[in-house]
Amino acid sequence: MDFSDYKGIYVVAEVRGGNVEKVTGELLGEARKLAASTGDPVEAVLIGSGIREKASELIAWGADIVYVIDSPLLAHYDGKAYEKVLGGLLKEKKPSAILFAATPYGRDLAPRIASAVVCGVTADVTELSVDEKTGLIVWSRPAMGGNIMADIISPLYRPQVGTVRPGTFDLPEADASREGRIVDVPADLTEVDLGTILKEIIPAPKEENPIEEARIIVAGGRGIHSEEEWAMLHELADLLGGSVGASRPICELGWEPHSSQIGQTGKSVAPHIYFGFGISGAMQHMCGVKADIVIAVNRDKKAPIMEMADYAVAADLKEFLPAFIAKVKELRDR
Amino acid sequence: MKILVCVKQVVDTSKMEVDPNTGRLNRNGANSILNPCDRNALEAALRLKSQTGGTVTVITMGPPQAGAVLLEAVSMGADDVYLITDRAFGGADTLATSYTLAAAVRKLGNDFDLIFCGEESIDSNTAQVGPEVAAMLGIADVSAAVDFQWDGEKAVVTRQVGEGREVLELKLPALVTASPALNTPRYPSVQGILRKYETEIHQLTSADLDVEPDRIGLKGSPTQVRGIRPVVPPKKENLKIEDQSPADAAAQLADALAKVHVI
Ligand SMILES: Cc1cc2nc3c(=O)[nH]c(=O)nc-3n(C[C@H](O)[C@H](O)[C@H](O)COP(=O)(O)OP(=O)(O)OC[C@H]3O[C@@H](n4cnc5c(N)ncnc54)[C@H](O)[C@@H]3O)c2cc1C
Numbered sequence: 001m002d003f004s005d006y007k008g009i010y011v012v013a014e015v016r017g018g019n020v021e022k023v024t025g026e027l028l029g030e031a032r033k034l035a036a037s038t039g040d041p042v043e044a045v046l047i048g049s050g051i052r053e054k055a056s057e058l059i060a061w062g063a064d065i066v067y068v069i070d071s072p073l074l075a076h077y078d079g080k081a082y083e084k085v086l087g088g089l090l091k092e093k094k095p096s097a098i099l100f101a102a103t104p105y106g107r108d109l110a111p112r113i114a115s116a117v118v119c120g121v122t123a124d125v126t127e128l129s130v131d132e133k134t135g136l137i138v139w140s141r142p143a144m145g146g147n148i149m150a151d152i153i154s155p156l157y158r159p160q161v162g163t164v165r166p167g168t169f170d171l172p173e174a175d176a177s178r179e180g181r182i183v184d185v186p187a188d189l190t191e192v193d194l195g196t197i198l199k200e201i202i203p204a205p206k207e208e209n210p211i212e213e214a215r216i217i218v219a220g221g222r223g224i225h226s227e228e229e230w231a232m233l234h235e236l237a238d239l240l241g242g243s244v245g246a247s248r249p250i251c252e253l254g255w256e257p258h259s260s261q262i263g264q265t266g267k268s269v270a271p272h273i274y275f276g277f278g279i280s281g282a283m284q285h286m287c288g289v290k291a292d293i294v295i296a297v298n299r300d301k302k303a304p305i306m307e308m309a310d311y312a313v314a315a316d317l318k319e320f321l322p323a324f325i326a327k328v329k330e331l332r333d334r
Numbered sequence: 335m336k337i338l339v340c341v342k343q344v345v346d347t348s349k350m351e352v353d354p355n356t357g358r359l360n361r362n363g364a365n366s367i368l369n370p371c372d373r374n375a376l377e378a379a380l381r382l383k384s385q386t387g388g389t390v391t392v393i394t395m396g397p398p399q400a401g402a403v404l405l406e407a408v409s410m411g412a413d414d415v416y417l418i419t420d421r422a423f424g425g426a427d428t429l430a431t432s433y434t435l436a437a438a439v440r441k442l443g444n445d446f447d448l449i450f451c452g453e454e455s456i457d458s459n460t461a462q463v464g465p466e467v468a469a470m471l472g473i474a475d476v477s478a479a480v481d482f483q484w485d486g487e488k489a490v491v492t493r494q495v496g497e498g499r500e501v502l503e504l505k506l507p508a509l510v511t512a513s514p515a516l517n518t519p520r521y522p523s524v525q526g527i528l529r530k531y532e533t534e535i536h537q538l539t540s541a542d543l544d545v546e547p548d549r550i551g552l553k554g555s556p557t558q559v560r561g562i563r564p565v566v567p568p569k570k571e572n573l574k575i576e577d578q579s580p581a582d583a584a585a586q587l588a589d590a591l592a593k594v595h596v597i
């Protein structure tokens with residue numbers, strides 16, 4: 001099969017509330033790395049309403065060309081309308097590969113595009129590489145409940161497509177001096193092309209962050225001695241995009257609802273990362289923790305949890321927590 | 335209303351583990367079950383039917399034993415069930431699966447007002463089949479619905495996006511994929527369980543569907559699983575920070591975590 005017409009590693013920008021999400025930068029950074037092996041240009045597609053001025057952000061992150069599809073009808077994500085405008089562009093441009101963000105929008109749009117263009121999509125990719133012999137992109141993803149990694153290729157179809165979860169790849173340094181081209185693409189759309197009508201946007205209350213689904217859990221125990229200190233755990237969890245969990249005594253104190261209790265008489269959790277602050281590591285607690293990485297902070301270096309932890313820090317939380325939060329903020333702002 | 339539900343038989347992955355010594359996938363005798371959020375899809379369909387009247391048809395593509403999940407759907411209240419089965423459908427990725435399901439929808443009249451799917455399967459969790467089927471049929475869809483209401487005239491669907499929720503009016507015909515938060519699925523009724531024994535599973539093979547041979551099964555699947563490897567749990571880092579001032583300890587931990595992208 002001759003795919004020599006198919007050129008360019010494309011990134012479809014993730015736009016929410018009129019802003020380009022950070023994951024778009026992560027995808028562009030990764031696209032540049034792939035392009036360095038394949039020799040393709042990196043191109044981005046920006047879809048929305050009144051969005052054109054954001055194109056320069058994509059160039060700063062690594063796009064050589066940005067196609068802008070701007071229309072009031074595209075103000076909110078609509079699978080059917082977005083598929084129509086993006087599918088049309090892609091059929092004309094023939095990219096070699098396309099990266100989408102694995103967000104509620106990207107996970108809906110990428111498969112719709114697959115049907116429209118007739119190509120495959122690898123879902124929720126966590127590793128990307130280029131096969132040296134064939135030049136094919138190898139999309140790797142966890143499957144079977146996270147028990148296996150599958151390496152997926154698309155040798156007989158173009159474009160090669162995948163969705164990538166936010167936070168999987170590093171955000172590249174934005175370079176405002178990078179040069180790139182902005183191309184306006186007319187949106188051939190009418191009201192009839194929309195499948196949905198947005199009625200309302202409801203901000204969800206924080207509690208709807210169930211710990212059993214969290215990728216990061218910031219858990220605390222009796223080593224935290226006041227409600228003021230406890231509030232710091234919430235601050236840290238918000239900073240890290242995680243949820244707060246607790247040992248039983250904390251829930252008995254009423255500092256946290258029972259729905260946040262981890263362990264034998266609480267919930268079993270399987271986050272990527274578990275922080276245990278001032279938790280001794282009793283079996284009745286730890287039996288509910290199945291994390292990839294366990295981080296423990298405790299003033300007693302002999303506490304049982306310190307044996308189980310990947311990162312064990314012996315320190316007094318009263319001073320450790322504010323210092324740690326400040327440091328995390330500093331790293332974030334860089 | 336004419337309502338369709340797509341269901342999948344899956345391996346109960348919660349029973350499986352990777353053997354830490356051999357790196358092999360240990361099925362621990364894991365059973366085949368009805369994909370959990372397909373129950374939410376069925377529940378939404380059955381509630382809609384009780385409001386509007388009509389029928390709930392359920393389809394699955396899979397080997398003959400996948401008929402078991404169709405009977406489960408009957409015990410919950412489905413009216414009729416179709417097993418799409420043929421060796422030629424084997425090895426399908428999501429695109430070939432969706433192509434075949436869309437062909438079955440056309441075969442069944444292509445006049446469904448609403449199609450419900452699960453958001454994603456628990457064994458390969460791509461969450462792609464729903465939106466792919468919708469696009470092949472040229473209809474609207476909303477993925478991962480957390481709420482669905484029929485107000486007598488309109489379908490109103492809610493999806494979770496980051497911190498917020500979007501409430502959308504959906505133009506019919508349309509497809510909705512059900513997240514586990516959509517509703518609480520009912521248990522099979524006694525009546526339903528009895529009906530299971532009288533229900534005929536209709537079969538559809540490739541000869542019954544208007545499909546191009548190079549769009550189905552392995553041949554029609556753009557994605558190829560080149561290899562599978564066990565996920566080796568990340569090695570214990572074994573970083574100990576002791577005998578430091580709290581501020582130094584905090585800085586050291588933050589730097590170490592930044593290195594592994596936790597921060
Ligand atoms: C039948 C049964 C069921 C149970 N179910 C559960 C359950 O579901 N979940 C659960 O969590 N527990 C459960 N428990 C209780 C469990 O046995 C432990 O008692 C409990 O987990 C201990 O909580 P903790 O780690 O917060 O407190 P502690 O064990 O008191 O540990 C506090 C830790 O904080 C450290 N510390 C103190 N001050 C500081 C400071 N200033 N700075 C740093 N570190 C400090 C201490 O060194 C200590 O290690 C159950 C018990 C029983 C009998």
Ligand SMILES: Cc1cc2nc3c(=O)[nH]c(=O)nc-3n(C[C@H](O)[C@H](O)[C@H](O)COP(=O)(O)OP(=O)(O)OC[C@H]3O[C@@H](n4cnc5c(N)ncnc54)[C@H](O)[C@@H]3O)c2cc1C
Nearest residue numbers: 122123143340395427428451452454455458460461462463
């Ligand atoms: C390790 C591994 C990784 C894979 N990765 C990918 C990949 O990245 N991309 C890809 O395209 N394929 C992939 N596949 C193939 C894919 O698993 C199959 O095509 C599968 O039949 C459908 O995908 P799913 O289970 O992810 O469906 P999902 O899209 O997660 O399922 C959502 C819903 O669609 C409906 N549905 C799904 N399958 C059927 C069916 N057979 N009959 C009726 N309704 C159905 C159900 O309502 C279900 O709840 C992979 C397979 C394996 C073994």
